[in-house]
Amino acid sequence: MSDFLSTDRRTDTTDDRNDDKVVNEFGYEPQLRRSMGKFSTFAISFSLMSVTTGIFANYAFGLGKAGPSFIWTWPVVALGNILIALVLAHLATQVPLAGYAYQWPARMVSRRYGWFPGWLGLAAWLTGTPGVxxxxxxxxxxxxxxGTSVGTIVIVTVAILLSWMVIHLVGLKLAAVINNASVITEIAGSLLVGVGLLIYALLHHVQDFNFLTAGPSTAQAPTIALLAAAALMAAYTLTGFEGAADLAEESHEPRRIVPTAMVLSIVISAVLGFVVLLGFELATPDPAAIQSSSVPLLDIAGHYLGVFTPAFMALVFVSIYACGLINMAAMTRLAFSMSRDNILPFSKAISSVSTRNSPYVAVVAATFISTAFVLFAKVEAIITSVSAVAIYLSYALVILGGWRVGQQPPTGMYFSLGRAFRPLAVLALGWIFxxxxxxxIAPGSWITPLTLLGVVVLGFLWYFVRVRNVAGNE
Known part of the structure; x- marks a missing residue:
């Protein structure tokens, strides 16, 4: 693990040529530059999950729905998602191409089948990125x-999306440098403060452990339905571990590095996130005031950190910014990968790569669509819940598409679950369902299932209009 998390080292160009030869064997001309080593590849998956982003984005929603007891949805979701990560890591060695959600099932089953998990994955990124x-x-x-007006928040959201677009037009190398630095800010900003608050709370008995079983009010105990709604925070946060696979053509030795990055990133994020949640919850100074706040974590941090609060928030802002920046990287690589097979609208343009090795048309198009979704949804819980459901459905279709891989022998030096793949895949599918x-079904806005239905209908319509004919000639 220490070697994997060490600073990126320059890899022998022979390895890169071998990796590019694999891309050729799948029928594509290598167009993206392999600029990421072990640490950068890990950082992609780690930042895409970003404990800081997920907790800050959805803590108020979970606290409001189920009260402090919602913390227990975290370890449950974490165990289920680690299972998904293990199953996907087993498949990661088979097709080391950019845009895993489309390419893996397209190669393991067919391009027609690959369209559906690819489309759901793309929809998840297109909603998840503006959510960040x-x-x-x-x-x-x-x-x-x-201020806190929705109009102001939307304007600033659009400005952030445009800034990510500019960075990606410069190239992935700059985005990777920013992202690598954010791993440090993530740990410093969340873990250190979370552990500090946990120690203080235990020593001063701010809240006892019974507080962690309280509902949204003293008169209301948590119910299964409320906890299901509150699980959104963990369900949304602990995804993205597969992001390293979306950028496989920009990593050195992706068959060896990507599976490790996926599993290691979600295990570290799961542990880190639960420690942070424990610290903030047990250190809650005024439960009634915190539960009614729109920014509860900021209020808790400000209560204890005082003059150091700006430094903490700066680290938080950097972590969230980098998370969204890398979300855009994964989203545009998936779009680029699908357009190489001519199954997206304007595929020829979207698959274009600039002299800086950036799929620049995909970057601009993704920014425009993400902005449009923000203007439509305007509510964080709606944005993140649509993204979460779409990505889980994509996971399920990818796993189903990779079912036959379980019959293949272990891949030697690469990660493999061996005979355990199929039973673990069944468990993973059961968890996803x-x-x-x-x-x-969790209590909340009807807009979420309606929007998701719209995404699915659009996917089927485009399949019959375009994908079925184009992919049918494979």
């Missing part, structure tokens, strides 16, 4: 004195 931008704006605007049903 909205979360950042939601905390940033009141903190710097711009349970989680998706919970997210869809």
């Amino acid at each position: 931008a909205y979360a950042l704006a939601q905390y940033f605007t009141p903190y710097v004195g711009l 349970t989680l998706v049903i919970g997210l869809l």
Whole structure:
């Protein structure tokens, strides 16, 4: 593990040529530059989950729905998602191409089949990326004195999306440098403060452990339905571990590095996130005031950190910003990968790569669509819940598409579950089904299932209009 998390080292160009040869064997001309080593590849998956982003984006929602007891949805979701990560890591060695959600099932089953998990994955990124931008704006605007109106938050959200677009037009190398630095800010900003608050709370008995079983009010105990709604925070946060696979053509030795990055990133994030949640919850100074606050974590941190609060918030802002920046990287690589097979609208343009090795048309198009979604949804919980359900459905279709891989022998030096793949895949599919049903029936806005239905209908319509004919000639 220490070697994997060490600073990136320059890899022998022979390895890169071998990796590019694999891309050729799948029928594509290598167009993206392999600029990421072990640490950068890990950082992609780690930052895409971003404990800081997920907790800050959805803590108020979970606390409001189920009270302090919602913390226990975290370890449950974490165990289920680690299972998903293990199953996907087993498949990661088979097709080391950019845009895993489309390419893996397209190669393991067919391009027609691959369209559906690819489309759902793309929809998840197109809603998840603006969700991160909205979360950042939601905390940033009141903190710097711009107010809390929805209009202001939306304007700042759009400005953040445009800044990510500019960075990606420069190239992935700059985005990777920013992202690598954010791993440090993530640990410093969340873990250190979370552990500090946990120690203080235990020593001073701010809240006892019974507080962690309280409902949304003293008169209301938590119910299964309320906890299902509150599980959104963990369900949304602990995804993105597969992001390293979306950028496989920009990593050195992706068959060896990507599976490790996926599993290691979610295990670290799961542990880190639970420690942070424990610290903030047990250190809650005024439960009634905190539960009614729109920025509860900021209020808790400000209560204890005093003059150091700005430094903490700066680290938080950097972590959330980097998370969204890398979300855009994964989203545009998936779009680029699908357009190489001519199954997206304007595929020829979207698959274009600039002299800086950036799929620049995909970057601009993704920014425009994400902005449009923000203007439509305007509510963080709606944005993140649509993203979460879409990505889980994509996971399920990818796992189903990779079912036959379980019959293949272990891949030697690469990660493999061996004979355990199929039983673990069944468990993973059962978990995904349970989680998706919970997210869809949880108390909340009707806009979430309606928007998701719209995404699915659009996917089927485009399949019959374009994909079926284009992919049918494979």
